[in-house]
Amino acid sequence: MNRKRFLRGLRKHLSFLEREELESVVLEYINRIDCSKKKDEEIIATFGSFKDIQREVAEKYSKDSKKVLKKENGIQYFYKNLKNFGKIIKNSKGKKKGKIFFDLLLLILITCILKIPFLFLRDIGDRYIATFLDNNLHFLASWGLIIEIIYIIVAISFFIRTFQKWFKNLK
DSSP: OOHHHHHHHHHHHTTTSOHHHHHHHHHHHHHHHHHOSSOHHHHHHHTOOHHHHHHHHHHHTTOOHHHHHHHHHTHHHHHHHHHHHHHHHHHOOHHHHHHHHHHHHHHHHHHHHTTHHHHHHHHHHHHHHHHHSTTOHHHHHHHHHHHHHHHHHHHHHHHHHHHHHHHTTOO
16 A cells, blocks of 8 residues: 555544544654655555554544444444455354354344344234224335334344354454
């Protein structure tokens, strides 16, 4: 990675800092690059990932690094975990790979079972709509759609959070 790209990424990942703190850290990294006798790309490679730098700087400035990392990444953080998960499965052997697949299937099964309360809720709503609104198809369809959308949001949130908790310690 060249100097310009690195500094742009550094500013982006350290945007949680106050302006003066941010410029101080960026200047520190510029000095480290300038003082090195290695090529820019070589010295930048020794700094580690932006996530590592972010964690280190957050600790230095007494920021909660977990909040900083969570705030900065969101869906991208899950995507990176998913990519790493694929690499871990590819490199795993025997029982470890079997356990990972079993845990993943269990997580998918639990996410599917999570739909049962939503089915009951939809059926109860359908009965009330049929009783009080004379089987109005527009209300029935709207009610069913609302329940499905809520289920999808809950299921995706549950799956992502649980996936990250269960598989974060795999190496």
